[in-house]
Amino acid sequence: MWLAGAIVVDGSGRDPVEAAVQVEDGLITRVGGAPPAGADVLDCSGMTLTPGLIDAHVHLGMSSSIEASLAGRVPVAELAADMFANCARTLDAGFTTVRDTGGIDAGLAGVVASGKIPGPRILHCGPLLCQTGGHGYLAPEWEPSAVWDRHEILGLRSLSLLCDGPDEMRKNAREAFRRGAGFLKLCVTGGVVSWHDKLSDTQFSVEEIAVAVREAAARGTYVTVHAHNNAGIRNAVAAGVRCVEHGSQIDAETAALMAEHDVAHVPTLAVVRALLDDATAAGLPAEIAVRAEGVWQGQIDAIHAGREAGVRVGSGSDLIGPRQDGRGHELVLRSQVEDPMTALVSATRVNAGILGIEDETGTIEVGKHADLVGFAGNPLDDPKLFADRDRVALVIQHGRVVKDRR
Template sequence: MGEGTTALAGARIIDGTGRDPVDGLVVVVKDGLIQEVTRRPPREAVVVDLDGRTLIPGLIDAHVHLGLSSDMQGLVTGQVSAAEIAASIFRCAEQALMEGFTTVRDAGGIDAGVVRVITSGLMPGPRLLVSGPILSQTGGGGHYAPGWEPVCVWESRDLPGLLGMSLLADGADRVRGAAREAFRRGADFLKLMVTGAVLAHEDELEHTQFTVEEIAAAVQEARARGTYVTVHAHNNAGIRNALAAGATCVEHGSRLDEGTAAAMAEHGARLVPTLAVVHQLIDSAQDVGLPHTVGVRAASVLDGMRDAIKIARSAGVLVGSGSDLIGPDQSRRARELLYRSELLGPMAALVAATRDNAEILGLADRVGTIEAGKIADLVVLDRDPLDDPRAFADDVAMVVQSGRTVLARV
């Protein structure tokens, strides 16, 4: 698909809205947009017969770390060269696109230079929204350095234009400065670490990080730019601190309870759980470049994260979908949809990874559903994922991004 009018015909269409699948319709694409969804292709259209396959919107991953696609231990200790880091980032970005993820939100790591390379077409990859470097307190969840290393060494590992893992800040004024620096580097939104993390060396998941005043300084800077703050948070105290400060999105939320979920709903905050990375670390933290103990920590949050999805939905919280995969092997990103399908069924998993994620990313008027006027981000699957959700990860036959075919196996 390229210039001119193309009609995708013969597929079962699951449009991402949650409505039942429809057979017999034709999706007409022109100038990178969905022109119409109709019964008959226009006379001038080039017809692509999808022959009984399934057509879904381009998938969206609301929590990725393309910049953390190297061996993690080597990365945080400075043992991976800039060339290797760059190669891994662009390989990972292309892989995400070829697996049907036409848009992703990078929640910490890559710099605006990566965005420019992909947006310009120099290298293939999904549409990107990025937080730039994570904001973390000293010794917090985003400060991955070994305990013996002086704080001043940490940010010297940044690779301008490519990778900056985190900015360390203590006190509201320093958080404000770090927020401004993240935006100067091209951040679309901010991410703060407000509780302990599975990957952290010294803190515990029960710990809270950053005060309400500190978080509020970042929120104020984000609002001044018409955007938002999302927070890494496992425990309820950290989530409530973030809500009090005005944050509007929560990543992980593995210890979410009913009261805190109700508070999230009241504040209009969203939740992005991340089941795939938990399974990844449980299966083999060593493959990521992390010690076995990290897998043990990951196992401690799995059941809670599953429960959090149900608790949040029951409270009326919009629940998105993020894989959070790290390390060299970030393949089969759609495993997140498989794990969500086990909880809520494949239709709910698809809607979370399309329409709902588009809403969380602020792109609901542009992507996320198959509707006239939306950008033509489309994925063709060989099998119906409602019958077997493994099709999300294993049966991608065609990927269309902005009306251009980037993968075709049909």
């Protein structure tokens, strides 16, 4: 199959070029040249072809109203239906790979991988690891922590495992891997969507975090951390983590420390914008927006601090609740903070490196998986196209056309 006539933006940051792309057996086998006579040609004239987009911070397990689902007021069938629909919409928006950073059971990733429902390739950590009363522990104050595991839905959703002390961290890290996790996610500071903490809180000791890092390293993988304040981030860096999610208070000193230890940063602007606009749309109390107020500018400042220090800056949306249609809005917002090309590279090549799949995807080059998106128009000229699913005219996932609205 040849894709011909498009302007190719290959994800490397190089200038766009008009080139044909050949796909065979799910792989990109040639970039440039002309299709031979009789070749199977997809006419992509007027389109911009990019690598498949990667969202490095999703929560597919939180696809329904948050408070209602935690209170048991949403039937399991509806929870599953909402997750399946979210997967399909994500792929339809041009995201061929996502990293789920807490909340799904391996069953969801498996059913998508099997082809039974449409969706992106899902890399996941299963349940995130948090301390009692920390971020990720969403039980009401009156509920004993001993019954938190009753919120799990086996085979579908597992929000978090409670870890207090190095021994519990070791046990639950191993349990997460037993359940199919590909990496570990820890919460090392308070968060915005939290019931029991403040953004200024630090959570887990360096020793506890280091236990998780050792368990991940034993399996050839890594730890990423939910973190806002610098004290928690510095604890995580000292313990050996690979990545920081959100990082809304990263300053120049912390950014330099992250760069020194090659710790990446995945900002998440889209969820903050959504919560500031209307937290109730996610099934959350309106006052959550107050907790998000300082996080918006904080993440923007952190992006600039990271760039100046040489930190790898990826891209994640972190959308939660039933309204996750605007996953590409993260790239629109990042285009405003930096520029469209930088936003695209963060959501393709850089994200692939952070996820450890840079040899497979993230750029349009020979030998990579044929994960490709064709936009009707040029998102580098009009970044709003990143969030317009109607202008995502073509999606190819591992060599298979999964959307074609040319």
